[in-house]
Amino acid sequence: LPEIAFAGRSNVGKSSLINSLLKRKKLVKTSSTPGRTQLLNFFEVNESLVFVDLPGYGYAKVSKEMRKKWGQMIETFITTRKTLHGVVLILDLRRIPGGQERENLAWFDMNNIPVILAATKADKFSRQRQLVQQKEMAKALGIPLDLIHVFSAKTGQGRDELWESILDLCEIDDFKQG
Numbered sequence: 001l002p003e004i005a006f007a008g009r010s011n012v013g014k015s016s017l018i019n020s021l022l023k024r025k026k027l028v029k030t031s032s033t034p035g036r037t038q039l040l041n042f043f044e045v046n047e048s049l050v051f052v053d054l055p056g057y058g059y060a061k062v063s064k065e066m067r068k069k070w071g072q073m074i075e076t077f078i079t080t081r082k083t084l085h086g087v088v089l090i091l092d093l094r095r096i097p098g099g100q101e102r103e104n105l106a107w108f109d110m111n112n113i114p115v116i117l118a119a120t121k122a123d124k125f126s127r128q129r130q131l132v133q134q135k136e137m138a139k140a141l142g143i144p145l146d147l148i149h150v151f152s153a154k155t156g157q158g159r160d161e162l163w164e165s166i167l168d169l170c171e172i173d174d175f176k177q178g
């Protein structure tokens with residue numbers, strides 16, 4: 001089955017976003033990587049695709065060494081996984097991304113990994129202010145505005161659109177949206 005991985009800083013709202021997407025879906029928790037702490041969690045969705053929940057990476061304050069370790073593990077998974085169709089990169093709509101995020105995007109690009117950007121916690125803003133934030137984020141990342149999916153796990157805003165992009169990447173067109 002095609003796989004989509006989810007990545008984001010700790011506390012960005014990754015679990016909430018995944019849970020929101022998985023509402024009313026038929027789920028099978030297929031496996032998690034054995035040993036150590038559970039690094040990767042796999043969820044089979046509607047017998048059609050698999051979500052891979054990647055461990056959240058540390059705050060900016062975490063040492064370079066720590067970030068490197070996280071990076072190496074994830075990088076190996078992402079670059080060698082034949083069934084991986086893309087990565088949903090989760091950002092906080094309240095926080096304008098910087099050099100780290102630009103580097104991450106460049107890395108995905110270099111490795112030909114399709115990326116879907118989701119800016120979550122949109123409910124913290126008015127619709128008008130959401131657009132301002134979305135524009136600022138796009139500018140900071142040097143990408144078109146419509147590549148950023150404005151999302152809220154609280155209100156479900158952006159859920160259908162995010163699902164559409166995910167199914168697109170997986171080349172699935174007969175999927176029961178819930």
Ligand code: GDP
Pocket residue numbers: 008009010011012013014015016017056120121122123124151152153154155
């Ligand atoms: P994770 O560490 O990235 O998996 O983040 P969580 O999903 O556990 O969320 C971290 C915190 O952000 C929790 O307190 C959530 O309640 C909150 N949160 C997550 N998503 C949203 C959202 O869409 N809107 C709001 N207002 N809070 C959110």
